[in-house]
Amino acid sequence: MRRFLTPLVLATLAMPAFAEDDYIRPVQHPLTQEECSACHMAYPPSLLPARSWSEIMNTLDDHFGEDASLGEEARAEIEAYLVSAAGDANGRRFRAAPADETPLRITDLPWFNREHKREVSTRMLERAGSMSNCSACHRGAERGYFEDD
């Protein structure tokens, strides 16, 4: 029993706190929602720490291989929102990556890969277009619900 439970408990601890009910608070800021969702779902800000959002919002001229530049006013406003709602905002501890790392892709986080590696078939991934396309499989993703569909 103990040998069975230990890996399970460890796996649960390593997952983000929100994973219990599959709800992740979506973007609450209209400009962030509008601008970020032009090319992909506006991802929940708690999935990355503040340092990651700042890095992303200051390298928009090469945003994962595309120019996603914004006017400075909009850029700064969106960065401020993302930082304020980041996974380590308000003194929370961000556990999905070591403190000395600045993850830029949610899809690179270990928990993300653990959750998706076995479940997403090649056919599902082809249909979705890429791992960036949450709502291809999680129909409630835009509203924050990431239950399996």
Place this chain on the structure above:
Amino acid sequence: MTSPIPSLKAAMAAAALTVLAAPVLAQDTSPDQLLSAYEAEAGASADLARGQALFTGQHTGGKPDTPSCTTCHTMDPRAKGQARTGKVIEPLAPGANPERFTETAKVEKWFGRNCNSVLGRDCTALEKADLIAWLSSL
């Protein structure tokens, strides 16, 4: 008899109409107006064939993942495209999507981004005129 229910209904209907009437994006221009403005800025006339060649051509100056407009918008701008993320891109040709080229700030934002992604530089006013002329002809 005046019951409060119909007036509430009327107020809700009015509110719903207000929401429906307010466009998400401020429409301040049209493809024709933009075409004229870019032609005036360039001091030259647009050319459909040049626009088509620019749009459908493969380019080398930009980012490696986006060598052509067609990478995301496909060879048929009247059809839906797909971003590299998998997200659907609504048709670009105004004939298939009347919302296109109706907001100056949006048009400039996307020319700025996409010309840099595909060509590695800004598009000239004449190139923008050529592209709008071709897309509007479809």
